[in-house]
Amino acid sequence: MNLNSTQIFDIAVLGGGISGFSGALRLQKRGFNTIVFESHTQIGGCAGFFIKKKFSFDVGATTLVDFVEGGVGGNFFDDIGLPLPPGEYLDYIAWLPDRHIVLFRDKQKWGRERLEKLGNTENHIRFWKLMDVVTDVFWKATRKNIQLPINNFKNFIKSLNAIGLKNVFLVKYYNKTMMDVLKSFHLEKDKPLVGLLSMLIEDTVHSTIEHAPFINSALGATIRGAGLMRAKGGMKEFWKYISEHYKNLGGEIKRSHRVISFEKDGSNWKISTNKGIFYAKKIINSIPLENIYDLSPEFLKEKLANYISQNKNLKGGAIVVFLGVPESEVANQILTHHQILIDYNSRLGNGNNMFISISKKDDILSAPSGFRAVMISTHCELDEWQNLSESEYQSKKKKIGDKLINYARKVYPELGKNPIVYEIGTPMTYQKYTGRKIGSVGGFKQTLSNSNSHSVPHDINVSNFWLTGDNTWPGLGTVAGLISGRIAAEYASK
Numbered sequence: 113m114n115l116n117s118t119q120i121f122d123i124a125v126l127g128g129g130i131s132g133f134s135g136a137l138r139l140q141k142r143g144f145n146t147i148v149f150e151s152h153t154q155i156g157g158c159a160g161f162f163i164k165k166k167f168s169f170d171v172g173a174t175t176l177v178d179f180v181e182g183g184v185g186g187n188f189f190d191d192i193g194l195p196l197p198p199g200e201y202l203d204y205i206a207w208l209p210d211r212h213i214v215l216f217r218d219k220q221k222w223g224r225e226r227l228e229k230l231g232n233t234e235n236h237i238r239f240w241k242l243m244d245v246v247t248d249v250f251w252k253a254t255r256k257n258i259q260l261p262i263n264n265f266k267n268f269i270k271s272l273n274a275i276g277l278k279n280v281f282l283v284k285y286y287n288k289t290m291m292d293v294l295k296s297f298h299l300e301k302d303k304p305l306v307g308l309l310s311m312l313i314e315d316t317v318h319s320t321i322e323h324a325p326f327i328n329s330a331l332g333a334t335i336r337g338a339g340l341m342r343a344k345g346g347m348k349e350f351w352k353y354i355s356e357h358y359k360n361l362g363g364e365i366k367r368s369h370r371v372i373s374f375e376k377d378g379s380n381w382k383i384s385t386n387k388g389i390f391y392a393k394k395i396i397n398s399i400p401l402e403n404i405y406d407l408s409p410e411f412l413k414e415k416l417a418n419y420i421s422q423n424k425n426l427k428g429g430a431i432v433v434f435l436g437v438p439e440s441e442v443a444n445q446i447l448t449h450h451q452i453l454i455d456y457n458s459r460l461g462n463g464n465n466m467f468i469s470i471s472k473k474d475d476i477l478s479a480p481s482g483f484r485a486v487m488i489s490t491h492c493e494l495d496e497w498q499n500l501s502e503s504e505y506q507s508k509k510k511k512i513g514d515k516l517i518n519y520a521r522k523v524y525p526e527l528g529k530n531p532i533v534y535e536i537g538t539p540m541t542y543q544k545y546t547g548r549k550i551g552s553v554g555g556f557k558q559t560l561s562n563s564n565s566h567s568v569p570h571d572i573n574v575s576n577f578w579l580t581g582d583n584t585w586p587g588l589g590t591v592a593g594l595i596s597g598r599i600a601a602e603y604a605s606k
């Protein structure tokens with residue numbers, strides 16, 4: 113192993129996913145000298161991309177959340193001095209077993225659609241009224257930099273200001289689940305409403321309607337209202353756009369540099385990678401908790417252990433089908449994003465709740481002219497993918513891939529009949545490319561016992577070391593990654 117340089121960076125960011133990289137960019141823009149270590153050949157992590165036969169596929173996240181002026185994404189681009197990337201803002205269709213509902217971005221259209229398609233009794237109206245109040249207050253607070261868990265007086269005041277004194281009464285919902293609230297309106301047996309909310313909650317809070325905290329679920333269920341978009345050219349162009357800016361600002365990206373260990377070296381950190389040793393005054397870690405535990409010095413392991421055991425049964429996986437198809441296979445629908453629930457009574461996952469994301473017509477950065485890139489994703493449990501022989505694995509993979517395409521034909525009857533590309537990603541694929549243990553993706557499943565006040569903080573009382581990533585507050589997704597990256601960057605800039 114060679115000593116790569118005697119240069120001491122101000123801040124080293126471990127892991128080049130959206131959480132860590134966005135933090136590095138903010139800091140670089142503010143004049144700090146930063147370096148990002150990424151084990152894969154390219155940055156992006158679970159919001160990354162791969163290219164096959166001139167198609168560019170998003171490997172996980174296909175949609176960027178709250179990328180509007182004044183939104184979390186908009187504020188990020190303001191902070192780093194770049195315009196928002198071009199893209200398609202999305203309405204999408206939720207296909208329930210007995211009806212379909214357009215999830216409009218426009219508040220008024222959505223207000224009409226939900227009453228028309230999901231019921232307009234007094235209880236429905238009162239439920240949606242509460243949802244509107246909660247989401248309005250907490251989306252605003254999120255954009256105003258509310259910070260949890262509250263671990264000091266300053267954070268308390270900051271959070272109070274973000275929520276606003278007149279809205280403090282909403283704190284009574286802090287320890288309620290979405291199901292608790294539905295029950296209080298006698299709506300817990302309303303299948304279409306419960307079905308739709310369950311899908312949205314699984315996708316955004318990674319949890320069930322019975323366990324997901326109400327406020328987090330309400331925010332998750334309204335992401336499209338907050339400006340859901342797919343970047344032109346998908347995640348490939350998004351990463352190109354922000355990584356070029358980072359480099360222009362003088363930031364250093366070390367791709368194919370796997371962090372092997374790190375330790376204190378006087379007042380600095382010594383970071384060992386497979387390609388050499390580097391030094392930095394401060395570290396922001398965005399490598400998932402369980403992975404960083406293995407690489408950490410003993411004193412840090414002690415700090416991380418409790419959080420790992422708290423969340424050990426709250427992990428989940430994903431399966432994604434990637435199709436490169438002729439335009440004609442998807443020409444029957446105008447909207448490019450769809451979510452499908454097959455059966456109200458079966459457990460979610462493995463196709464029963466799947467998200468279809470298709471590159472926009474004429475987005476030739478995502479697919480060759482006359483073709484479209486299709487990504488179909490669903491949640492899955494991780495255990496069932498463990499300890500399989502190669503032939504068992506291949507057969508299970510093929511079976512689930514075919515099943516997802518078959519379900520997607522509810523929306524696109526011709527889909528996948530003549531694909532140019534047909535690939536299937538499983539938890540094993542995520543493990544291979546993002547290093548995530550047993551392929552656990554998407555952050556911990558959010559419950560009352562591990563979110564908000566109980567979530568993994570960014571500051572764990574280790575000097576010059578902070579955590580970010582979808583394992584820390586506020587959890588999963590691109591919007592959460594930007595928030596947690598910002599909080600870690602604020603700490604590191606002091």
Ligand SMILES: Cc1cc2nc3c(=O)[nH]c(=O)nc-3n(C[C@H](O)[C@H](O)[C@H](O)COP(=O)(O)OP(=O)(O)OC[C@H]3O[C@@H](n4cnc5c(N)ncnc54)[C@H](O)[C@@H]3O)c2cc1C
Nearest residue numbers: 127129130131151157158172173174175371581582589590
């Ligand atoms: C199928 C799927 C669909 C999704 N859809 C959406 C969506 O539409 N919208 C949305 O907002 N979110 C979505 N998400 C969630 C979102 O993608 C993730 O929450 C987010 O990308 C996580 O970013 P992160 O930076 O916290 O973690 P990661 O992306 O996992 O980043 C961590 C990085 O660390 C690197 N790394 C690991 N170990 C090492 C090491 N030892 N040395 C150096 N580097 C290392 C990894 O390679 C990785 O790049 C989806 C997720 C999945 C799986």
